[in-house]
Amino acid sequence: MxxxxxxxxxxxxxxxxxxxxxxxxxxxxxxxxxxxxxxxxxxxxxxxxxxxxxxxxxxxxxxxxxxxxxxxxxxxxxxxxxxxxxxxxxxxxxxxxxxxxxxxxxxxxxxxxxxxxxxxxxxxxxxxxxxxxxxxxxxxxxxxxxxxxxxxxxxxxxxxxxxxxxxxxxxxxxxxxxxxxxxxxxxxxxxxxxxxxxxxxxxxxxxxxxxxxxxxxLTWIPPSPNLPTPLSAMVYPGQVIFEGTNLSEGRGTTLPFEQFGAPYLDIHTLKQRVQGRLEGIVLRPVCFQPTSGKWRNQTCQGVHIHVTDRRKYKPYLYSLILLQEIMKAHPNGFQFKAPPYEYEFERLPMDLILGSRKLRENLEGRNDPLELEKTWQASLQQFKQESQNFYIYGF
The missing domain is CATH 3.40.50.12170 (Uncharacterised protein PF07075, DUF1343)
Incomplete structure (x- = not known):
């Protein structure tokens, strides 16, 4: 064999x-x-x-x-x-x-x-x-x-x-x-x-x-240019939300989605604000210069996400937490990206990515993402029950 x-x-x-x-x-x-x-x-x-x-x-x-x-x-x-x-x-x-x-x-x-x-x-x-x-x-x-x-x-x-x-x-x-x-x-x-x-x-x-x-x-073959590794795919369900902002989500670098940042980002303040709240990952401070996309050829202060325990890591929730803390700490630097985005010319890209304007507004209103997560558990469980009818593979 x-x-x-x-x-x-x-x-x-x-x-x-x-x-x-x-x-x-x-x-x-x-x-x-x-x-x-x-x-x-x-x-x-x-x-x-x-x-x-x-x-x-x-x-x-x-x-x-x-x-x-x-x-x-x-x-x-x-x-x-x-x-x-x-x-x-x-x-x-x-x-x-x-x-x-x-x-x-x-x-x-x-x-x-x-x-x-x-x-x-x-x-x-x-x-x-x-x-x-x-x-x-x-x-x-x-x-x-x-x-x-x-x-x-x-x-x-x-x-x-x-x-x-x-x-x-x-x-x-x-x-x-x-x-x-x-x-x-x-x-x-x-x-x-x-x-x-x-x-x-x-x-x-x-x-x-x-x-x-x-x-x-199996060998990983990138299905798209900015998911070059299984690790980039692992963080993507959360880090993709930064596409809807003026933060670089790492496009134009060798670590798309695994790292993010902007010239205005205060890394040390961000780490202090989220300390003890993000299980299963380590945020390592980095500097990078995207060769394309947002902040092209400009030095971005940012972090590289290292997944240490995939069972505890919640990519979507943790990225919402990071997003909100950046919004709080950088009211003059942070901005949501304006349309167009994927052929939508009026609606805000962040609302399309989150699938909800209300969620974006709650984040802006400083509502705790941990509390927001509780509000969608019932509908999430309903989806889980319905989707299980189409499972081909066992646990």
């Missing part, structure tokens, strides 16, 4: 081992990006081309492009032809975020092999939802090749998105950290939103809900 073999098999690995009947004889499309690989580093498009010769007719890409080369939000990727397969590659983050009927004309079944990161604001699951809607409308089927939730399947955290703050960074009433695999949440959306697409999920083998990415034995 190979001691270095991954502990689990992804849906793509399963497809490689055994061709599913639902794909035989069908004209196939594939929604994928660089993270769509087997444990042996074979890309999904090549696997499907080998296992189903002549059947793959179109490729589709989510935000950041088919090669995940686009850095930030509202940076579109174009359509092109794949030279090796001589088939079209349709960008679903271009002049449209919604697939057109023309894009679906070449296919009978859309295969989806996308690495999600378990966080409400990550746009891949909404690209999938639009594909489900178009497939249902046109009578096409969808097959999802499942992949791990890199931040585990046990911890669920955050307020439920309010309907008035639905956007491309949150279409549905789910919490910030949803605790589902991409296959599970696709099935959840398909059912609860009454899309009723003909959907099949090809499950993983060996994955259990207590696993983080580091437990899988």
């Amino acid at each position: 190979n001691k270095n073999a991954p502990r689990i098999k992804t849906g793509l690995d399963t497809l490689w081992d055994k061709r599913p009947e639902c794909l035989k004889g069908r004209r196939l499309g594939l929604l994928a990006n660089p993270a769509s690989i087997t444990s042996q580093f074979e890309h999904a498009k090549d696997v499907i081309a080998q296992r189903f010769p002549g059947q793959i007719c179109a490729l589709f890409s989510p935000q950041h492009g088919f090669f995940a080369e686009k850095q930030d939000n509202m940076i579109e990727s174009g359509h092109f032809r794949a030279p090796d397969l001589n088939i079209p590659v349709f960008s679903l983050y271009s002049e449209t975020r919604i697939p057109t009927t023309d894009m679906f004309d070449p296919i009978d079944t859309l295969v989806i092999d996308i690495q999600d990161v378990g966080t409400r604001v990550y746009t891949f699951i909404y690209t999938i939802s639009y594909c489900l809607e178009m497939a249902a409308k046109l009578g096409r089927s969808v097959v999802v090749l499942d992949r791990p939730n890199p931040v585990g399947g046990l911890q669920i955290e955050g307020n439920i998105l309010e309907e008035d703050y639905s956007s491309f960074v949150g279409r549905y009433p789910i919490p910030m950290r949803h605790g589902m695999t991409v296959g599970e949440i696709t099935a959840y959306i398909n059912s609860t939103q009454k899309i009723d697409c003909d959907l099949t999920v090809i499950p993983m083998q060996g994955w259990t809900r207590d696993m983080y990415w580091q437990d899988t034995g």
